Amino acid sequence: MGKKNAAGNRIDIRVKEALYPLDAIMTAAYGFIDRAYILLDYGKNGDVVVRFRSKKKTSPEVFAALRGEFENELLHQSLRVALGKKNRKTRELIITQALYALKPGEDELEKDEDIEEELKGILAEADEEGADYLEDPLGIAVPWEEKHKKKDE
Amino acid sequence: MNEIRLHSRIYRRKNIEAAAEAFSEIASFGITRRGAYYHVGLSPRDPASPDNANIQDEFCNYLVYLAKRGTIS
Numbered sequence: 001m002g003k004k005n006a007a008g009n010r011i012d013i014r015v016k017e018a019l020y021p022l023d024a025i026m027t028a029a030y031g032f033i034d035r036a037y038i039l040l041d042y043g044k045n046g047d048v049v050v051r052f053r054s055k056k057k058t059s060p061e062v063f064a065a066l067r068g069e070f071e072n073e074l075l076h077q078s079l080r081v082a083l084g085k086k087n088r089k090t091r092e093l094i095i096t097q098a099l100y101a102l103k104p105g106e107d108e109l110e111k112d113e114d115i116e117e118e119l120k121g122i123l124a125e126a127d128e129e130g131a132d133y134l135e136d137p138l139g140i141a142v143p144w145e146e147k148h149k150k151k152d153e
Numbered sequence: 154m155n156e157i158r159l160h161s162r163i164y165r166r167k168n169i170e171a172a173a174e175a176f177s178e179i180a181s182f183g184i185t186r187r188g189a190y191y192h193v194g195l196s197p198r199d200p201a202s203p204d205n206a207n208i209q210d211e212f213c214n215y216l217v218y219l220a221k222r223g224t225i226s
Binding site for chain 1 (some may be wrong): 189217220
């Protein structure tokens with residue numbers, strides 16, 4: 001962490017990019033956009049300068065406390081980025097395995113083929129018997145009212 | 154017209170254009186690149202609006218939001 005300047009409602013925090021990745025700096029800065037206006041730039045010596053300007057009127061002491069919060073958040077985000085890089089291969093492997101498990105196996109494909117063949121057999125049998133969908137030997141299509149109609153009516 | 158200087162290694166042109174599009178109802182934007190910096194010219198559509206003082210700052214915050222959204226891993 002480099003030199004820091006505080007002047008009223010504005011703070012410039014210098015961060016060495018060699019220590020903290022730009023992704024981590026940006027993500028850490030994002031956590032403060034509700035309290036401050038933020039602009040990032042490169043300083044003369046190549047450090048990243050994070051410029052905070054308070055949104056509301058606050059005392060310089062209160063606003064200066066934001067530095068500490070930002071530094072802690074920067075550390076947290078740097079660790080997150082580092083862990084993300086370290087665990088990338090493991091994460092990708094888990095996702096690949098999860099997606100591979102969703103792919104139907106050979107057994108299931110064989111079962112589907114068996115069901116299709118069985119259906120074809122039933123349809124062929126029905127054709128041979130000369131079945132017609134308009135015929136209703138069991139009286140299934142007869143409405144309930146007609147079936148249970150009282151004889152008096 | 155106000156001008157914002159944004160370093161090209163920190164801010165992506167795609168995000169700057171997306172932010173300009175999001176703010177297009179309240180200001181017009183002109184983006185040019187000079188050296189390592191994008192120069193964003195910003196002209197409020199309503200010069201009398203009291204919100205003009207913060208457009209530039211809100212625009213920068215929106216860029217931070219867009220950059221952060223692109224880095225979630």
